[in-house]
Amino acid sequence: MSLVQWRAMQTSTTVTGDSPPSMPADAGKKKSLAREYLEALLIAAIFLGFSNTFLIKTFYIPSSSMENTLLIGDRLFVNRFIYGPSLSALDKVLLPQRDIRRGDVVIFRSPKTPETDLVKRCIGIPGDRVRVIDKKLFINDVPVDDSSFAIHQDPRIYSNRRLVDPQFRARDNFGPFLVPEGHYFFLGDNRDRSYDSRYWGTVPKHLIKGRALLIYWSYGGETPDGKWHGIRRKLAQLGKTVLGFPTKTRWGRSFRLIR
Numbered sequence: 001m002s003l004v005q006w007r008a009m010q011t012s013t014t015v016t017g018d019s020p021p022s023m024p025a026d027a028g029k030k031k032s033l034a035r036e037y038l039e040a041l042l043i044a045a046i047f048l049g050f051s052n053t054f055l056i057k058t059f060y061i062p063s064s065s066m067e068n069t070l071l072i073g074d075r076l077f078v079n080r081f082i083y084g085p086s087l088s089a090l091d092k093v094l095l096p097q098r099d100i101r102r103g104d105v106v107i108f109r110s111p112k113t114p115e116t117d118l119v120k121r122c123i124g125i126p127g128d129r130v131r132v133i134d135k136k137l138f139i140n141d142v143p144v145d146d147s148s149f150a151i152h153q154d155p156r157i158y159s160n161r162r163l164v165d166p167q168f169r170a171r172d173n174f175g176p177f178l179v180p181e182g183h184y185f186f187l188g189d190n191r192d193r194s195y196d197s198r199y200w201g202t203v204p205k206h207l208i209k210g211r212a213l214l215i216y217w218s219y220g221g222e223t224p225d226g227k228w229h230g231i232r233r234k235l236a237q238l239g240k241t242v243l244g245f246p247t248k249t250r251w252g253r254s255f256r257l258i259r
Contacts, residue, residue, distance in 0.1 A: 057077075057078045057080050057107075057209070057210065058075060058076065058077060058078070058216075059075070059076045059078050059107055059117065059119065059212070060073070060074065060075045060076070061073065061074040061075075061076070061119065064190055064193055065120070065188035065189075065190050065193055065194035065195065065196070066105070066119055066120070066121070066188050066189045066190060066194075067151065067189065067190040067193075068151060068189070068190075069105065069121075069149050069189045069258065069259075070105075070119065070189075070212075070215075070258070071218065071220075071250070071253070073218055073219040073220055073221065073250075074215050074217075074218045074253065075215065075216055075217040075218065075219070076107075076119075076212050076213065076214065076215055076216070076258065077212075077213045077214050077216055078107050078209065078210040078211065078212055078213060079210050079211045079212075079213045080209060080210040081097065081210075082096065082097055082098060082210065082211050083097070083098075083099070083100055083205075083208055083210065083211065084097055099125075100122055100125060100184055100205075100208065100211075101122065101125070102122055102123060102124070102125060102128075102139070103121065103122065104121070104122045104211050105119065105120070105121050105122075105211065105212040105258050105259075106119070106120065106121070106122050106184075106186065106208060106209075106210070106211055106212065107119050107208075107209045107210050107211070107212060108120075108186075108203050108207050108208040108209055109207040109208075109209065110200075110207075111200055111201060111202075111203055111204070111207060112200050114207065117209065118186075119212060120186035120187060120188050120194070120196050120197075121149065121186060121187055121188070121189055122184055122185070122186055123137070123139070123144075123185050123186060123187045123197070124139060124177075124179040124184065124185030124197075124202075125179060125184060125185075126179055126180065126181045126182060126183060126184070127178075127179060127181070128140060128178075128179045128185065129141065129175075129176050129177070129178050129179075130174070130175050130176070130177045130178075130179060130185050131174065131175035131176040131177070132172065132173060132174040132175060132198070133173060134157050134172060134173065135152055135157060135172050135191065137150075137187075149189050149259075150187075150189050150191055151189060151190055151191065152191050152192050153190065153192050153193060154192040157172050158171060158172045158173070159172075159173065160173035167199070170198045170199060171191075171192065171198065174198045179202055180202065182204055182205050183202035183203060183204050183205070184202060184203050184205070184208070185197045185202050185203075186202075186203060212258045213257070213258060214255060214256060214257050214258055215253050215254065215255065215256045215258065216254065216255060217249065217254060218249065218250035218253035218254060219241065219244075219245075219248055219249055219250070220248045220249070220250055221240060221241060221244045221248040222237060222240060222241075
């Protein structure tokens, strides 16, 4: 074998041998950093999805039916597990779960249109006898002092006579009505401007999503109506919200507990 042939074999062995070419240290660090970011984002997405489904959900107020407790543009955190079923005695000890109580502000699916979420105050629980006489609320024939949260913006009182429109009669004179088992009776705090159980009946427990917990942000500007009006309208609305954030945010309502 000549010297030239021997050198060629040595060169070939060096290039095609089992040992791979070394990777630059910076490339390995970049790959590792990118993987860590990706894993962190995936974990955050899973946690947010879990918490939004089972623990805390956000909700915004699009109407005036709960004024002055909740205003149009209030953004809420909703406690989703408080009314959940307890699977064991240990669950009852570890998790702060309880039944729905009179006075709770509750998020639920509308019995008329289940794809729509509503927020109202629970007035009657199973077995309660609910009645409204000249705008005065009675539970089990006992007058209720709801002046701390209920308001009446219309000074007129519609009588319970048959000649009066049933919608107006139900607003100011309703019942008596017995709340059936497994159902709940809800009213809006803005009694004269609320479409509630006086008109569409009670809410079964399986439609209830959670209890309104606190207001995390209150915005006095334009509020989305939940409908899709195109990307241009969405971007324009987003721009208005960003520009109006400092001046139209109701700072005094931020992180206010809902009672």
